[in-house]
Amino acid sequence: MVDKTNEFSENVNVTMHRTVLNEKDVVYAKVHRETAFIGNIIDKARVDNKVLDRDTLLFASGLLKKGILALLSEGKAVDVLNLGVLYLKPSGTVEGGIIGNVPEMTLSFTPSEEAIGIVKGVTVAGDVTKSSEPVVLYLFDMHKEEQTDSISKGYTLKIKGDNLKIGGDEASSGLFFAPCDATGKKDEDRTNWVHIRPSPSMENTAKTVCVNVPSDMKDGTYRLIVRTAFGSGKRVAKNIREGEYKNIVTVG
Numbered sequence: 001m002v003d004k005t006n007e008f009s010e011n012v013n014v015t016m017h018r019t020v021l022n023e024k025d026v027v028y029a030k031v032h033r034e035t036a037f038i039g040n041i042i043d044k045a046r047v048d049n050k051v052l053d054r055d056t057l058l059f060a061s062g063l064l065k066k067g068i069l070a071l072l073s074e075g076k077a078v079d080v081l082n083l084g085v086l087y088l089k090p091s092g093t094v095e096g097g098i099i100g101n102v103p104e105m106t107l108s109f110t111p112s113e114e115a116i117g118i119v120k121g122v123t124v125a126g127d128v129t130k131s132s133e134p135v136v137l138y139l140f141d142m143h144k145e146e147q148t149d150s151i152s153k154g155y156t157l158k159i160k161g162d163n164l165k166i167g168g169d170e171a172s173s174g175l176f177f178a179p180c181d182a183t184g185k186k187d188e189d190r191t192n193w194v195h196i197r198p199s200p201s202m203e204n205t206a207k208t209v210c211v212n213v214p215s216d217m218k219d220g221t222y223r224l225i226v227r228t229a230f231g232s233g234k235r236v237a238k239n240i241r242e243g244e245y246k247n248i249v250t251v252g
Contacts, residue, residue, distance in 0.1 A: 168229025
């Protein structure tokens with residue numbers, strides 16, 4: 001085992017995310033994950049007990065890892081130090097219900113009651129960070145000159161909100177109209193999505209993005225997704241941030 005450690009911040013931080021598919025202003029929190037490696041685990045284990053030296057613990061950890069991987073390779077679920085069970089499951093559905101079509105295996109993990117209980121007392125620090133996900137507040141149809149979710153083809157659409165400015169890879173960023181049914185359930189096949197980017201001459205800011213709706217766009221109902229990698233100032237980040245408008249959009 002490699003004696004790998006990680007440096008941690010003093011507090012447990014979360015990012016706040018607004019639930020877009022909800023009429024109420026519902027916000028949920030995600031923990032900003034900081035991963036402990038084997039070196040961090042050994043540091044904690046030796047705080048009150050230094051009977052075994054560091055090299056011995058690393059060697060023993062390597063043996064345990066070897067045993068766990070051997071059992072997983074044989075298709076066995078493994079209880080990892082009474083903290084939870086690693087178990088196999090197919091990575092997808094079975095086409096035609098035929099045993100020969102069972103997809104390759106992947107892993108899942110079910111934590112034990114002991115592990116769940118120990119984290120219930122963890123508190124979040126006061127310095128909570130805000131989410132930078134795009135948020136669409138409303139749409140303004142420039143042809144109708146009104147705020148509406150029923151938009152006109154072949155005319156300019158103004159999107160108002162926060163963190164909207166479009167930037168990043170042209171294929172991955174922009175406005176995406178995903179066909180959906182009357183309940184708002186969208187088509188997950190992205191090849192069916194309509195992709196629109198603002199032209200250089202159109203407004204493209206954190207609060208407002210303007211685009212021309214294609215005149216040949218199919219009539220129907222859509223979910224509007226904003227995807228951007230634009231960061232602070234003129235910086236373009238590596239990761240795409242995504243936000244989905246809470247209302248169903250009607251075209252035509």
